[in-house]
């Protein structure tokens with residue numbers, strides 16, 4: 001996510017020009033007939049009618065759907081919009097946990113698998129909706145016994161085990177606000193977030209598994225809590241059976257906490273706008289911001305988008321490979337799919353443990369039918385080689401999805417052919433931590449897909465592409481992607497910082513939510529995300545988007561992954577520097593020349609890279625996004641400035657610096 005002010009040179013450029021569109025992707029894949037025949041939404045006309053209805057009268061549209069939630073108290077008004085602050089379902093009372101669990105009790109879903117969990121070492125646990133309800137109630141009672149009350153913040157730092165989901169839902173049940181911190185973060189990052197949130201209770205585990213190694217979670221928490229004065233209690237799950245130091249007046253074992261706890265606990269009737277959770281997302285610079293989501297609108301938005309985009313049916317086995325530490329895990333592992341009554345697969349560990357086919361093994365073993373993952377993972381699979389895929393029966397799959405970054409068209413084609421066997425629609429879902437749920441995506445039974453495009457907005461989402469003055473750009477011209485209307489899943493603010501919320505999202509383009517992404521809309525009304533506003537290159541007065549140059553490189557058979565950045569150049573303004581990870585073959589000057597020629601052929605001389613550096617890995621955030629900001633510094637020969645706490649692997653940076661040209 002971006003925090004920084006748009007760089008000055010970029011602002012100047014934006015006033016005079018638009019982003020050159022150089023991507024020429026013409027392939028179109030209509031939804032397969034067998035898929036359409038059974039889909040929830042199956043015609044273009046149906047989609048258009050829903051979209052028009054929602055755009056014309058959002059309150060009527062969402063009000064009609066709100067009946068799918070359980071209400072302790074009915075709401076008085078669907079939407080109050082005091083820009084930039086939205087209140088949805090004003091005056092109503094509901095509970096996000098109740099909507100995920102209690103609504104299924106006494107129905108045939110009560111004894112259906114809610115969670116199928118696989119640990120990295122291979123153990124499997126299945127919890128039905130009834131069992132999950134009981135465990136959540138026990139833990140909710142445990143939290144209450146520690147003095148946790150409505151509005152208290154509970155910080156969760158755990159491995160991907162069922163207890164992580166249980167902890168989140170238990171907080172929601174009693175009206176506590178959860179703040180989940182991804183298990184890969186350092187103690188420094190935990191302390192920062194705990195202090196900003198004023199967390200009262202910490203939940204963690206002795207350790208977690210990652211690529212055969214144990215992550216010392218409790219140890220990190222101990223270091224963090226030494227600097228988190230607001231945290232009074234720490235609940236520790238025994239995942240490994242390790243002996244970890246317990247601080248007697250502060251730490252309590254999870255199993256001791258629930259030993260006497262009753263398996264039922266009333267769900268608090270929460271105000272529609274009560275905070276459900278905060279989730280910290282890092283800025284390019286500066287301190288992380290706590291994105292605030294609330295109860296009713298978020299619950300409804302994640303449920304409906306989950307049903308529309310994943311076409312969920314009761315017999316599906318649905319697997320989203322994200323971690324609950326990210327918004328994808330919140331919305332599409334926990335709140336969306338459980339409210340929709342889905343069976344959700346959760347996997348604790350790494351995709352290449354013990355070998356590079358772990359994901360395919362999981363799909364085969366559990367008969368996964370819907371698979372939702374990130375482009376960075378797909379590029380790894382391609383690099384690891386097709387033989388890992390070929391060993392497995394993937395015939396249970398019927399739908400594939402991606403999220404997190406743009407997907408290079410050649411990676412999309414691989415996903416389509418190799419994993420989907422040309423039978424499964426691919427939903428490329430564009431959204432953000434701030435949007436709460438998916439904003440643009442194909443509907444799998446309706447929308448013909450184009451590799452690399454997130455296609456069209458969901459009902460209730462009104463995007464525009466504008467210049468910094470707020471004027472809409474023409475077809476196929478790039479510009480700032482903004483959203484013109486409030487939607488139920490939108491963030492309600494930044495925790496404790498209304499001013500920053502207003503400035504970052506609602507001030508640059510008046511009356512519109514600024515996404516921070518560049519995009520273009522093609523002649524069919526399809527959207528193509530072109531990357532973050534601050535990643536744009538400006539070469540000889542032409543602005544180029546990173547994804548287009550990267551996609552051209554990835555379409556070369558030897559290239560697994562690529563990142564393009566600009567570096568200062570006296571003549572051109574910016575020169576194009578690319579970092580390339582090879583699938584196979586050896587780095588050489590001949591290959592450099594060949595890749596230059598390849599990009600020239602695919603895009604044009606303008607985009608031809610000036611510098612090509614080969615590397616084993618790219619610096620990425622822990623959620624898998626390429627950190628182009630760091631690469632920009634390296635390309636320019638600068639010391640890295642700003643925040644690197646979200647970098648996944650520091651050694652990547654060191655290696656990149658060592659082999660400077």
Ligand code: WT7
Nearest residue numbers: 328403404405406428429430431432433517529
């Ligand atoms: C940013 C949001 C949304 C959950 C995971 C990431 C990029 C996300 C796509 C996509 C192109 C995408 C955007 C966006 N992004 N999905 N399908 N195509 N770009 O959440 O960490 O809040 O990041 O991820 O740049 O603004 P996040």
